[in-house]
Amino acid sequence: MRTKWRIGSKVRVSVATGVFALAMLLLTTAGLTITCLAQSAGEGGANSRAARLSSVDGQVQVVVDGQVIADPAYANLPLFEGSQVVTRSDGRAEIATDDGNIVRVTPNSTITLTALAGTTGNTRTEVVVNAGQVYFELQPNSDSRQVRIDFGSTSVVPNLFSVVRVNFDTEPGVMAVFSGQVHVTRGNSLTVDAHGGQTLSLDPGDPSAYNLADTVQQDSWDQWNTDRDNALQAEESAKTPATAQMSGDEAAGMSDLDSNGNWYDVPGQGYVWSPYDAQGAGENWDPYGYGNWTSYPGVGYVWVSGYNWGYAPFNYGQWNYYAGFGWGWNPRGGHDPWWRNRHWMANVGNGPGGYLPPMRPRGRVETAQLQHGAASGHPMPLRKPILVDRRPSSGVNAYLGFHPGQPMLVGNHIVSPVRTIAPRTSYMRSYTYLSDRTPNSVKQGIDGGRLAYTPGGARYSRAAPTNAGRPTTGHGSYYGGMHGGAMHSGGASHGSSGGHR
Numbered sequence: 001m002r003t004k005w006r007i008g009s010k011v012r013v014s015v016a017t018g019v020f021a022l023a024m025l026l027l028t029t030a031g032l033t034i035t036c037l038a039q040s041a042g043e044g045g046a047n048s049r050a051a052r053l054s055s056v057d058g059q060v061q062v063v064v065d066g067q068v069i070a071d072p073a074y075a076n077l078p079l080f081e082g083s084q085v086v087t088r089s090d091g092r093a094e095i096a097t098d099d100g101n102i103v104r105v106t107p108n109s110t111i112t113l114t115a116l117a118g119t120t121g122n123t124r125t126e127v128v129v130n131a132g133q134v135y136f137e138l139q140p141n142s143d144s145r146q147v148r149i150d151f152g153s154t155s156v157v158p159n160l161f162s163v164v165r166v167n168f169d170t171e172p173g174v175m176a177v178f179s180g181q182v183h184v185t186r187g188n189s190l191t192v193d194a195h196g197g198q199t200l201s202l203d204p205g206d207p208s209a210y211n212l213a214d215t216v217q218q219d220s221w222d223q224w225n226t227d228r229d230n231a232l233q234a235e236e237s238a239k240t241p242a243t244a245q246m247s248g249d250e251a252a253g254m255s256d257l258d259s260n261g262n263w264y265d266v267p268g269q270g271y272v273w274s275p276y277d278a279q280g281a282g283e284n285w286d287p288y289g290y291g292n293w294t295s296y297p298g299v300g301y302v303w304v305s306g307y308n309w310g311y312a313p314f315n316y317g318q319w320n321y322y323a324g325f326g327w328g329w330n331p332r333g334g335h336d337p338w339w340r341n342r343h344w345m346a347n348v349g350n351g352p353g354g355y356l357p358p359m360r361p362r363g364r365v366e367t368a369q370l371q372h373g374a375a376s377g378h379p380m381p382l383r384k385p386i387l388v389d390r391r392p393s394s395g396v397n398a399y400l401g402f403h404p405g406q407p408m409l410v411g412n413h414i415v416s417p418v419r420t421i422a423p424r425t426s427y428m429r430s431y432t433y434l435s436d437r438t439p440n441s442v443k444q445g446i447d448g449g450r451l452a453y454t455p456g457g458a459r460y461s462r463a464a465p466t467n468a469g470r471p472t473t474g475h476g477s478y479y480g481g482m483h484g485g486a487m488h489s490g491g492a493s494h495g496s497s498g499g500h501r
Contacts, residue, residue: 048080048337048339048340049080049081049097049098049116049117049118049119049123050078050079050080050098050116050252050337050339051078051079051080051083051095051096051097051098051113051116052076052077052078052079052095052096052097052098052252052253052311053073053074053075053076053077053078053079053085053093053094053095054075054076054094054095054096054253054311055075055092055093055094055228056072056073056074056075056091056092056093056094057090057091057092057093058072058087058088058090058091058092058107059071059072059087059088059089059090059091060072060073060085060086060087060088060091060092060093060105061073061085061086061087061088062077062079062083062084062085062086063083063084063085063086064079064080064082064083064084064296064297065080065082065083065297065298066297067295067296067297067383069294069295069296069385070292070294070385072091073085073093074292074304074306075308075311076253076291076304076305076306076310076311076314077294077304078304078315078337078339079095079113079116080113080116080339081113081114081115081116081117082112082113082114083112083113084110084111084112084113084130085105085110085111085112085113086109086110087105087106087107087108087109087110087132088107088108089107089108090107091105091107092104092105092106092107092224093105094228095111095113096252097116097125098123098252099123099125099139099145099147100139101125101136101137101138101139101147102135102136102137102228102232103127103134103135103136104134104135104136104224104225104228105132105134106132106133106134106135106221106224107132108131108132109129109131109132109133109134110129110130110131110132111127111128111129111130111134112127112128112130113125113126113127114126114127114128114150115148121144122144122145123144123145123146124146125145125146125147125148126147126148126149126150127148127149127150128149128150128151129149129150129151129166129168129173130168131168131169132167132168132169133165133166133167133168133169133219133221134165134166134168135163135164135165135166135221135225136149136162136163136164136165136166137161137162137163137229138158138161138162138163138164138180138182139158139161140158140159140160140161140162140180141157141158141159149164149166151166151168151173151175152168152171152172152173153172153186153187153207154172154173154175154184154185154186154190154202155184155185155186156175156182156183156184157182157183157184157185158180158181158182158183159180159181159182159183159193160180160181161179161180162177162179162180162181162182162196163177163178163179163180163196164176164177164178164180164182165178165219165222165225171204172186172202172203172204172207173202174199174200174201174202175194175199175200176198176199176200176216176217176219177194177195177196177197177198177199177200177216178196178197178216179196180195180196181193181194181195181196182194182195184200186202186207186208186210187207189207189208190202190207190208190210192210192212194212197214197215197216198212198213198214198215198216199212199213199215199216199217200212201213232255234259235255235256235258235259236255239255239258240258240263240418240419241263241271241418242257242258242263242265242271242273242331242418243255243257243258243263252311252312253309253310253311253312253315254312254331256308256309256311256312257273257275257309257312257313260275260276260277260307260308260309261273261274261275261276261277261278261279261309262274262276262279262417262418263417263418263419264328264408264410264415264416264417264418265415265418266328266330266410266413266415267410267411267413267415269330269332270330270332271330271331271332271418272320272328272329272330273313273328273329273330273331274325274326274327274328274329274408275307275309275313275327275329277307277391278326278327278328279325279326280326281326281392282326282352283321283352283355284392285326285327285391285392286355286390287305287313287314287319287327287329287348288303288346288348288357288358288388289388289389289390289391290305290306290307290388290389290390290391291303291304291305291306291307291310291314291387291388292304292306292385292386292387292388293360293361293385293386293388294385295383295385299338299344300344300360300362301344301360301361301362301383301386302338302344302360303344303346303358304385306388306389312331313329313331314347315337315338316331316337316347317329317330317331317332317347318330318347318348318349319347319348319349319351320348320349320350320351321350321351321352321355322408322409322410323352325408325409328408344360346358361386
């Protein structure tokens, strides 16, 4: 069932208080018309929920309601009930749900978000592993938060906070539990609990037969999962009062903000966040100057920010321009994501003089191929994303001698940052994974078959991890490490997108 709706030419914008000029007159006189169609399954309605594609490396494809949203995909994409994430031989993806669960998809794997139902405080989340190997960090199942993982005919429900690894390269699959405790069922034939340090192997011929070993074999992707954990835990430990007060879907993506900008407790407005990317750049920076216009089924193009912190600040709240300081985002402008209100619009209140809001483009439909899943090999509709990159060529912190963390002037008030946090240094680890199927000619050229590890330019070698049953058709490389936190400085402009704002 599909619910269609339409809104007219009037643009609804909340007006910020304080010292901002009344630049919104430009918006209303522009006569913008926004026409959106929303579907009841996932993209519209008071009970709509979205997961976040929080990290992407390599070739990853995202399919929503049978339409290829992005191929290759990029971080900050909202994912809805029914969305499918497909990784290719060099692709990895991380998905964060608003009820605190994490899904990490390794290369040559496919997952489907079969259920994202309910509202904050009463949610139901279900994920199917269609193929490959996937890591999960699962919040405990309860009456108000229902969580389930399926692979084949097997279902997994966490009794405690649990970290598990599911390998579904071949049926019926193998599950390792790193910590916690999960309840496993296989139709009406099998019921068993597995806890941390155990591996559950299922029998392909007898649905009631299984082996529960008190060991977990190391896999080559375990370190990637650990690196991502460390990055998220570091962000969690650096929370300011501004982000600590958020919960549920309001908290999605908020952990990225503390390490990528400053919060200010502005009189009469509450907390306002200013990204390091914007501070000091003045009118040269535009919140909608870097990202992708991405087409969703029945909705058309919506904005997906290209900044690693760009999830929450573009799905609700309001951007405003502070004269003499720059852009800031106020999350209290209203928690109003486009998939819940069934329309998309730019969340800009007052911009600098002459600022015009972004205008959604139109584009032709192309086709793409799925590599995995039930629809494998069939052409899928694709409305190609449109890249926008108008980042200032001078970089950040070059405007009027500005430095991150300095006070801002609001009316007659000088407001200091809630807490000055030095941006975390991003680092890159480069690995070359070699399987038993890698040709000897390739192995001889890469550390003699050992794992190459390069932190900060230094080079070390250590023995390659075990394959642990992960099929590979050749060799590949991946990059892991800290997610976000790097302050962009300097760099040249990468051009524009052909006029789209």
